[in-house]
Amino acid sequence: MQNYVHDIPTRLYFGKGVVAAHLTGALSAYGKRVLLAYGGGSIKRTGLYDEITALLREGGFSWCELTGIEPNPRIESVAEGVRLCKENAVDVILAVGGGSVIDCCKAVAAGVYWEGDLWQMVLTIPRGSRTLPLVDILTIAATGSEFDGGGVITNLATNEKLPAFFTYPAVSLCDPELTYSVPAYQTAAGSADIMSHIFEGYFSRTDDCDLSDGIAESILRSVMANCPIALKDPANYTARANLMTAATVACSGIPEYGKVRTGWPCHQMEHDLSAWYDITHGAGLAILTPRWMRHLLKKDPSMTGRFVKFATRVMGLTGTDDTALAYAAIDALEAYFASTGLPQTLGELGITDEHFAEMAAHVNAVKHLDRADLPLSDEEIVQIFRACL
16 A cells, blocks of 8 residues: 545535535635636526525625536636736636536636646646635536545647646535436436546556545445436435435545555546547546446456456456456446447547547547556557447
8 A cells, every 4th residue: 555645725615505504614715706607508507506696695795607617627717817817807717617617717716826828727737726715506416526625637739638736725515406407428428428527547457555445436336326317317315415425425536545646547538639639527437437448447357356356346347257247347338428428439430540549649648658557559549449439
């Protein structure tokens, strides 16, 4: 087991009614001038916007609004948020939405104090940089951005989608009832993202972390049990609550405590797919993950035992041939993703192999998977992309 550091400064309120109970107190700790940020307007259709603005008025807050934040948040939205914060002397940012909105607001929080080009900030910002405080209201279970310090920002001009560490939210308000209106496709894609956050650390060469493995396996089983329920019964509180809790913990770093970092290969590859084609992140991960698993297992048979553990503890499979059992687990995972309605190939999303070589080269030039603990050369990344067609 490797050394690790636990440092999650976010105060998280979970459950029914936490917005009404805690929003004004959370914001008041930082000031009265608020940037209210959200995405495409679903919070207005559901009535959440009215609830929030009523609370802001009652609490004596003033606010300006950053709207239309994209599913793969763009540097232009970050720049607009920074402008609004500076022009309105904002004290605290309120992000209402899923990971894309929260990620964008993390970058805005840092960008207010950044001198120079904001895309250069994404590329080079040092950990611990000064930021505005951030409060969020979570509306979809997926990225775990409500409980970590990272954000992923897209620059369509350069076909780049890159992660950076900006800031932890000061307070996160997580009410599962706010996810009832999430469409089935986004519920499935969000669940695939949760699972991928686990897979990226679970398939590590470190094999003596019993607690980390147990937490990871429990989250995977929970997501696979509750996602189908939420798809059939969107207002099932228990299913939505379990998915929201799983999302928060999955990307918190806790399931990787003591493990050697893998480089998060599927996320790094998917970010380049999204940068070029603006696809739904979780859908891209669901396509990539089984192909990456097969590639890894074929390349490094020493990982067979880890896949057998996944097969028996998560997928509920049995068998005496370890190699066959390992591949059967991957097949079962692929079938599970298909059962949730997610696409199974990149071709279904209109993607060809035209830019695979460029994407692979960029992955290794910027994210260095070729030097990760589970290394992938440019050629191997192209092979995985092509296996997804």
